Amino acid sequence: MELAEAIILSVLAASTPLLIAATGELVTERSGVLNLGVEGMMIVGAACGFGGAWLSGSVFIGALCGVVAGTLLSLIFAMMTLGLAVNQVASGLALTILGIGLSGLIGAGFVGERINPAVHLHIPGLTDIPLVGRILFGEDAFVYLSLALVVGVWWFLYRTRAGLILRACGDNHTSAHALGYSVLRIRMYAVMFGGACAGLAGAYLPLAYTPFFIPGMTAGRGWIALALTVFASWRPGRLVIGAYLFGAVTILQLHAQGAGIGIPSQFMSSLPYLATVIVLVALSRARTGGSTAPAALGTVFVPDR
Amino acid sequence: MRKTLLAAAAAFLLAGSISTGISTSAWAADKLKVGFIYLGPVGDLGWTYQHELARQALVKEFGDKIETTYLENVPEGPDAERAIEQLVRAGNKLIFTTSFGYMDPTLKVSKKYPEVHFEHCGGYKQDANMGNYASRWYQGRYIQGQIAAKMSKSGVLGYIGSFPIPEVVSGINATMLGAQTVNPNIKVKIIWANSWFDPGKEADSAKALLDQGADVIMQHTDSPAAMQIASERGKFAFGQDSEMIKFGPKAQLTSIMDTWAPYYISRVKAQLDGSWKPDVAWGGLETKMFQMAPYTNMPDDVKKMAEDTEAAITAGKLQPFKCPVMDQDGKEVECKGGDHLADPQVLGMNFYVKGIDDKMPGK
Numbered sequence: 001m002e003l004a005e006a007i008i009l010s011v012l013a014a015s016t017p018l019l020i021a022a023t024g025e026l027v028t029e030r031s032g033v034l035n036l037g038v039e040g041m042m043i044v045g046a047a048c049g050f051g052g053a054w055l056s057g058s059v060f061i062g063a064l065c066g067v068v069a070g071t072l073l074s075l076i077f078a079m080m081t082l083g084l085a086v087n088q089v090a091s092g093l094a095l096t097i098l099g100i101g102l103s104g105l106i107g108a109g110f111v112g113e114r115i116n117p118a119v120h121l122h123i124p125g126l127t128d129i130p131l132v133g134r135i136l137f138g139e140d141a142f143v144y145l146s147l148a149l150v151v152g153v154w155w156f157l158y159r160t161r162a163g164l165i166l167r168a169c170g171d172n173h174t175s176a177h178a179l180g181y182s183v184l185r186i187r188m189y190a191v192m193f194g195g196a197c198a199g200l201a202g203a204y205l206p207l208a209y210t211p212f213f214i215p216g217m218t219a220g221r222g223w224i225a226l227a228l229t230v231f232a233s234w235r236p237g238r239l240v241i242g243a244y245l246f247g248a249v250t251i252l253q254l255h256a257q258g259a260g261i262g263i264p265s266q267f268m269s270s271l272p273y274l275a276t277v278i279v280l281v282a283l284s285r286a287r288t289g290g291s292t293a294p295a296a297l298g299t300v301f302v303p304d305r
Numbered sequence: 306m307r308k309t310l311l312a313a314a315a316a317f318l319l320a321g322s323i324s325t326g327i328s329t330s331a332w333a334a335d336k337l338k339v340g341f342i343y344l345g346p347v348g349d350l351g352w353t354y355q356h357e358l359a360r361q362a363l364v365k366e367f368g369d370k371i372e373t374t375y376l377e378n379v380p381e382g383p384d385a386e387r388a389i390e391q392l393v394r395a396g397n398k399l400i401f402t403t404s405f406g407y408m409d410p411t412l413k414v415s416k417k418y419p420e421v422h423f424e425h426c427g428g429y430k431q432d433a434n435m436g437n438y439a440s441r442w443y444q445g446r447y448i449q450g451q452i453a454a455k456m457s458k459s460g461v462l463g464y465i466g467s468f469p470i471p472e473v474v475s476g477i478n479a480t481m482l483g484a485q486t487v488n489p490n491i492k493v494k495i496i497w498a499n500s501w502f503d504p505g506k507e508a509d510s511a512k513a514l515l516d517q518g519a520d521v522i523m524q525h526t527d528s529p530a531a532m533q534i535a536s537e538r539g540k541f542a543f544g545q546d547s548e549m550i551k552f553g554p555k556a557q558l559t560s561i562m563d564t565w566a567p568y569y570i571s572r573v574k575a576q577l578d579g580s581w582k583p584d585v586a587w588g589g590l591e592t593k594m595f596q597m598a599p600y601t602n603m604p605d606d607v608k609k610m611a612e613d614t615e616a617a618i619t620a621g622k623l624q625p626f627k628c629p630v631m632d633q634d635g636k637e638v639e640c641k642g643g644d645h646l647a648d649p650q651v652l653g654m655n656f657y658v659k660g661i662d663d664k665m666p667g668k
Contacts, residue, residue, distance in 0.1 A: 008508055103381075111348035208530070214504060215348070251513065255517065257497060260663050
């Protein structure tokens, strides 16, 4: 049982950055904008998050720096794709390349430094409950915040008028525009939210996961977050399942290797991706009629005045 | 117009991803120019960082007799060829290319410029003006194996591998052979990260190994993540490439540190006095091409044992792959090097030694 608890704790930590980044991207895409720059915003969030925490000595300020950095970077993207109506795919890729370079520059001064990671919660009584205590009450705050974030996003998208308008922009920007909503402004807010989440997800890595900064430390997690939004068919609930499933397969394959189960490790390393493909196929088969993707996803909108 | 702008911006960004750091003092015509191609950023804490330290040692040693230039973050592949050629055109006469994947690009450029000398790290192709260099890291792994077996209470070691290539496999085997001299029943659990560098995955691998009962972590991946996890859990670990004690003050037992400076200095000296010839250097402890970090966090008798082993290997009295070497199935491996396995057998090692329960991936 102790091993099971340890595995679940590792899964929670491994899934959290994916969940945060994917939640942000989900909102961005629901508004009709495809931002492929998640990896770039994450790595800049990691550099700034670590820098902030290192200079101030506070993990909270570090996380804040990550959020601000991600948001600022996403504003560049918003300026290009919304303001100048540039192709979203190309801009997103450019944003990733820019982010990787920028993070190296920002982080150059912090490489080799170390900080105290985010503390794990300890609620006397609750955290000490056998088996579930440490899982439910003993992780760092990011883990629980990420779940609150998903619930908040779900509530916003499906239970508020603003969420309905945002989804309308993503499904048919011409109609939304005709109804008098400012499509570009709404999309800009959505892009900024995506950037803030990506920045926070990036900051999670050096603040809680592996408390040091090295260029390139996101190692492709931004791309996985992008895949997760598709996997979740743009629904927050499925996003949670997807992120934890992905984290679980990643951690379990490491344990399977350590236990000496004679399956080639190269195959096991590919399992999370394989699982993604299988679930996607299963989902699309089970569905009747139409794609669940926001209808206007990735299309440029230029209001005629 | 917008598209052109974007294309221009993208091209600019791509060009910018190879950044140039140039350390120049006053330019003089008779100065020897020495160039370096780095795989990672100079601050990667591991592999590239050590090459950069050696470059700085060159500058210190030769002062204004030489001028050095480096290009960092150069991807392996066709881009590397362009970068190497850029160094040649800038007048560098001795060029170090510091990653396995630069082998073919270096060879190509070396054929084009026979008057320029090339040093390639970690490969096996040579030319009249191109040599190779690498270290016998397996010697250090043997010492680590002995220490690990002494320090482990559970008798289970945890090993994080990058890719199942001969260099890594020979490291695992040397570790086990060393560990078996202390505890014949020692076990090792191996996890392949299938990456040289993914701090998150390295940390998760370390957690998995510790959760499964290993209590000493060894790694052949590049970040200090595993060291931090061991430190957090109050267990032991070994560093990689660089000194990592900062990330585990109570956890690091020692570390195999790449110290290229003596080799680089000798090669530049040769270039300066005109005696440079292509070399195939596979340096062991005696060459100081790699060194062991101070033995820390262990009792004196373990430290003494490690120092004795290090001295014996340095003096050539102890061979980690001393015959007979038994493979996993208990079959004796053919002994081609007299009383120990021959260099090509180590360089191409693709079997596990006896005592490793695990199955090698792809076998």
